[in-house]
Amino acid sequence: MALPQPKLAATEARLAGLSLPQGGWAEPARRDALARLQAMGLPARRDEYWRFTRPDALNAPDAAEAAVLEADEAPIFGTLDRLCLVFVDGVFDAEASDDPALDGVQIDRLANARDTDLHWARDIYGVLEQRGQTPVARPFAALNTAFATDGMLIRVTRTPVRPIHLVYLHRDRGSDAILHHVVRVEAGASATIIESGPAAARFNKCVEIDLADTAKLHHIRAQGRDHERSAVTHMFTRLGSESVFKSFTLTMNGRLTRNEMVVELTGDDAIAHVAGACVGDGDFLHDDTVFVTHDAVGCESRQVFKKVLRNGATGVFQGKILVKAGAQKTDGYQISQSLLLDDDSQFLAKPELEIYADDVACSHGSTSGAIDETALFYLRARGVTRAEATDLLTLAFLAEAVDEIEDETLRSEIVSRLDAWLVRRRS
Amino acid sequence: MLEIKNLHVKLEEENKQILKGVNLTVEAGKVHAIMGPNGSGKSTLSYVLAGRGGYEVTDGSATLGGEDLLALEPEERAALGLFLAFQYPVEIPGVGNMTFLRTAVNAQRKARGEAELSAADFLKLVREKAKSLQIDAEMLKRPVNVGFSGGEKKRNEILQMAMLEPKMCILDETDSGLDVDAMKLVADGVNALRDKGRGFLVITHYQRLLDHIRPDVVHIMADGRIVKTGGPELALVVEQNGYADILAEVA
Numbered sequence: 001m002a003l004p005q006p007k008l009a010a011t012e013a014r015l016a017g018l019s020l021p022q023g024g025w026a027e028p029a030r031r032d033a034l035a036r037l038q039a040m041g042l043p044a045r046r047d048e049y050w051r052f053t054r055p056d057a058l059n060a061p062d063a064a065e066a067a068v069l070e071a072d073e074a075p076i077f078g079t080l081d082r083l084c085l086v087f088v089d090g091v092f093d094a095e096a097s098d099d100p101a102l103d104g105v106q107i108d109r110l111a112n113a114r115d116t117d118l119h120w121a122r123d124i125y126g127v128l129e130q131r132g133q134t135p136v137a138r139p140f141a142a143l144n145t146a147f148a149t150d151g152m153l154i155r156v157t158r159t160p161v162r163p164i165h166l167v168y169l170h171r172d173r174g175s176d177a178i179l180h181h182v183v184r185v186e187a188g189a190s191a192t193i194i195e196s197g198p199a200a201a202r203f204n205k206c207v208e209i210d211l212a213d214t215a216k217l218h219h220i221r222a223q224g225r226d227h228e229r230s231a232v233t234h235m236f237t238r239l240g241s242e243s244v245f246k247s248f249t250l251t252m253n254g255r256l257t258r259n260e261m262v263v264e265l266t267g268d269d270a271i272a273h274v275a276g277a278c279v280g281d282g283d284f285l286h287d288d289t290v291f292v293t294h295d296a297v298g299c300e301s302r303q304v305f306k307k308v309l310r311n312g313a314t315g316v317f318q319g320k321i322l323v324k325a326g327a328q329k330t331d332g333y334q335i336s337q338s339l340l341l342d343d344d345s346q347f348l349a350k351p352e353l354e355i356y357a358d359d360v361a362c363s364h365g366s367t368s369g370a371i372d373e374t375a376l377f378y379l380r381a382r383g384v385t386r387a388e389a390t391d392l393l394t395l396a397f398l399a400e401a402v403d404e405i406e407d408e409t410l411r412s413e414i415v416s417r418l419d420a421w422l423v424r425r426r427s
Numbered sequence: 428m429l430e431i432k433n434l435h436v437k438l439e440e441e442n443k444q445i446l447k448g449v450n451l452t453v454e455a456g457k458v459h460a461i462m463g464p465n466g467s468g469k470s471t472l473s474y475v476l477a478g479r480g481g482y483e484v485t486d487g488s489a490t491l492g493g494e495d496l497l498a499l500e501p502e503e504r505a506a507l508g509l510f511l512a513f514q515y516p517v518e519i520p521g522v523g524n525m526t527f528l529r530t531a532v533n534a535q536r537k538a539r540g541e542a543e544l545s546a547a548d549f550l551k552l553v554r555e556k557a558k559s560l561q562i563d564a565e566m567l568k569r570p571v572n573v574g575f576s577g578g579e580k581k582r583n584e585i586l587q588m589a590m591l592e593p594k595m596c597i598l599d600e601t602d603s604g605l606d607v608d609a610m611k612l613v614a615d616g617v618n619a620l621r622d623k624g625r626g627f628l629v630i631t632h633y634q635r636l637l638d639h640i641r642p643d644v645v646h647i648m649a650d651g652r653i654v655k656t657g658g659p660e661l662a663l664v665v666e667q668n669g670y671a672d673i674l675a676e677v678a
């Protein structure tokens with residue numbers, strides 16, 4: 001079916017400025033992805049999953065400029081013992097990075113795909129992304145697979161002693177970055193991957209994660225505080241039996257952030273928890289679009305997303321649990337909530353359940369509300385100032401999402417960043 | 428200490444007058460009790476003094492130590508030494524009881540220009556006070572009042588009072604929902620705080636609490652006014668005969 005004219009025009013305009021990296025094992029996957037993109041076209045406002053979020057800034061051939069935030073607090077997770085891989089405006093900076101030598105882990109660059117043939121990565125690159133294109137099209141992920149300039153190919157064979165930290169620095173106010181990572185965790189191994197930073201004025205990032213049976217991956221991300229940045233990110237995760245995936249994302253500020261999480265539970269008794277906390281003030285739109293597919297027996301999935309919105313900020317949540325026929329004993333949970341700190345802010349939610357098995361327990365809930373006046377008065381009656389009480393209740397609201405982070409150190413770092421964000425806004 | 432004069436209060440949202448000229452003075456070192464039928468305005472009086480929204484003071488005044496309470500924010504009233512033990516303590520999911528107590532204690536110290544308590548000193552103090560109220564460490568770790576039984580919530584109110592050491596304590600039906608032993612604990616908690624510099628206003632429906640906390644003065648509130656004031660014997664009259672006689676007498 002031919003694309004409608006506006007879509008075709010937008011897609012062609014965007015593609016005109018991009019060139020497909022040539023050569024190496026990734027090229028066939030890139031060509032396939034380009035063909036997919038040309039067939040589906042870039043999103044338009046009428047598309048079912050783009051009704052709440054305008055794709056214009058992401059579609060535009062050029063990235064809008066974004067002021068670079070002047071550092072006013074220590075780099076997040078900066079004191080942690082970890083292996084750092086640094087990207088500046090989407091370009092890998094080997095000088096600034098640690099030596100990518102870590103016992104149990106093999107790390108390669110996508111940019112070197114021409115010189116090395118990584119069979120394991122080739123089996124995943126663009127493959128999980130393509131699986132995630134049905135039933136919902138994700139054009140920016142296809143665009144990413146086709147045009148990503150770099151990224152890390154991380155294969156975990158034995159549990160490493162340190163987490164791997166992908167640091168995304170933003171220095172150029174006009175930067176437009178496309179990164180694509182591939183992660184494979186082998187049976188019995190467990191790893192933690194951290195991502196932090198705004199990355200660029202405009203950032204398109206895709207991560208494909210393949211978890212073997214009994215593999216474990218913890219993922220923590222903090223998206224940086226630059227106000228004018230925009231980002232569209234995808235994580236495609238496939239879980240083997242008894243594997244565990246736990247992901248948490250912190251988003252503070254950002255004119256436009258669309259985080260898509262596509263999770264496919266393909267092996268029995270696997271566990272996937274995806275959570276996010278975002279705080280937005282003013283010119284801010286944050287969109288969590290999540291799709292969890294249960295395609296095996298006895299799996300558990302949790303989606304916990306909380307948003308704090310003020311000064312006209314917008315939050316979007318589109319979350320789906322699909323339980324396929326035969327996925328008995330599924331335990332699916334989804335909650336999305338927003339705390340509106342004023343009347344100008346808004347939360348748009350589209351929770352969906354689609355179930356084709358009979359022996360399942362699935363629940364979902366979505367709420368939007370203001371600070372609880374009764375609780376606020378109770379705190380103030382004990383001498384806590386209105387500002388401090390409001391912040392306390394705001395952190396309490398976010399707690400269910402933040403508590404999804406198992407590691408105490410990582411969790412308290414996230415809490416302290418949220419607290420600092422709130423304190424900066426105390427009047 | 429606490430001086431309430433001709434206090435008239437209506438609901439902000441509706442044209443409903445609830446307090447219709449309350450006059451009441453609690454002197455430092457004294458315990459006053461207020462009794463009265465359901466809906467007579469006892470809780471409203473306590474909320475208005477503590478600064479809850481939704482009420483409009485149409486006439487009269489309330490001062491604490493000479494300061495105009497009604498002009499202050501709730502937290503300023505608390506820092507001035509006013510404490511209200513709520514009839515229905517509020518559950519706050521996500522806020523740990525310990526965090527709550529420490530934040531409150533330090534906020535008040537800060538407002539009064541005092542240094543914050545160190546974590547160690549604070550812990551020591553909480554443990555000591557919690558122990559005397561038989562509040563275990565587990566309860567302190569839980570979110571504020573979440574999953575607490577009715578009696579546990581009331582004991583938690585007294586713990587807060589003990590930690591904050593207010594000058595003027597208002598207890599709104601702190602005895603309701605308590606078993607006999609818990610009532611004794613709460614009364615002991617109150618009695619431990621009795622001091623010549625501190626005033627108490629104890630709202631209750633039952634004589635039993637007043638057996639433990641001997642009040643100096645008992646007031647009867649009806650239809651938004653204090654209609655009768657007397658000594659501890661007044662509570663006994665209410666216990667035996669209800670309010671009918673008293674109300675008939677003042678009508």
Ligand SMILES: Nc1ncnc2c1ncn2[C@@H]1O[C@H](COP(=O)(O)OP(=O)(O)OP(=O)(O)O)[C@@H](O)[C@H]1O
Nearest residue numbers: 438445463464465466467468469470471472481514
């Ligand atoms: N926010 C409100 N909205 C509507 N009515 C209210 C409100 N607050 C108080 N009232 C009404 O004012 C009256 C006094 O209520 P209040 O709670 O002060 O009584 P009380 O003496 O404490 O009663 P109780 O002994 O049952 O605790 C009641 O008729 C009550 O319904």
Ligand SMILES: [Mg+2]
Nearest residue numbers: 469470471514
């Ligand atoms: Mg009452």
